[in-house]
Amino acid sequence: MIIRAAVQPLTVNDLEYSDHIDRAPYASLLTQFNSEIGNGKHALDVMRDDGFYRHLQVTDMRDNQRRYDIITWPKYLTIAGERGSFTFAAGPADMLPLFDRQMNPGYWAEKLKSGHPSTVEGYDELHFRKWLLQDFWQRSRTMDHDQTTDWWESLGRWLLGDSPLASISDESDVLHALTYIDAPQGHYLHAGDGMWDTNDFHYEYNLAVILTSVRTYLSNPSDTVEA
Known part of the structure; x- marks a missing residue:
């Protein structure tokens, strides 16, 4: 059985610590994310839901090849998609509640499992x-x-x-x-x-995918369709 729900949009309050609220060369993170994912045309599919072991999949319902995969296991969370992949490690066994809040790019950069926070920051x-x-x-x-x-x-x-x-x-x-x-x-x-360093746009975009996916997952525990 697959749990499916439309991915919730990003909000202004989510981006208090973002470096990409309204700045070039990209459109604002809020505008671009909501036009691409938080527009009701992307679905969150829960492919696995076994305690701390989960597989959440964000899929463009117009093109099933375009998707993001979020995988958790005790103390770890990985996201992989068209804007790169990142793995985070933290203390709690269940990682999802840690992402059910405002984006905090600096804090999560410190939790990157591979690489240094500088890999997601750069001169601007x-x-x-x-x-x-x-x-x-x-x-x-x-x-x-x-x-x-x-x-x-x-x-x-x-x-x-x-x-x-x-x-x-x-x-x-x-x-x-x-x-x-x-x-x-x-x-x-x-x-x-x-x-003068700023967070990489694709890194923040991935955080937005995680945040909205986790929020959607936690608020739709019984919205199910048969696989």
């Missing part, structure tokens, strides 16, 4: 630009006019201006430039802060 040019400007305005409040002017000119020359040296598309260039810019002013070295 837009995020860096915003961070750089915020950092400048905050720190310039304690600097005199000449220091502020010199620092801004350095930022323009090395990072934000039209100079051939200016580039923020590559993290290694950014780290080199920040180290060079900081030294003359005696500010702290930005290099290594990681303040």
Whole structure:
């Protein structure tokens, strides 16, 4: 017997800790996920439900080849689909209740069984630009006019201006430039802060699949059809 129900949509409240609420180059995670999966056209099929051993399958009812598989066993949960695969390990034997809440990409990155959290995080040019400007305005409040002017000119020359040296598309260039810019002013070295890293979109998308699938599963214990 297969338990089947339409996958529930993602909500704004689910994304409080998301890096992809409303930012390029993708559509917002909320908009894209709900247009693709949380639109009533994807079904959650429970292929196995044996205590802590479960197999949940999210399938596009228009194309059975497009699906996500979520498999649990004591203290582990794996998701595999068209946007990659991830395995998480945590303390409780039953993993599903841990995913029946808001998405918390940073917390779950620490629970990845294979790889380091850095495998789902990366440098983001837009995020860096915003961070750089915020950092400048905050720190310039304690600097005199000449220091502020010199620092801004350095930022323009090395990072934000039209100079051939200016580039923020590559993290290694950014780290080199920040180290060079900081030294003359005696500010702290930005290099290594990681303040401009963001979570990978596909990683967060998979978390959204898990969250909505678990929520659907827990709220539909008796909605069944014969296999």
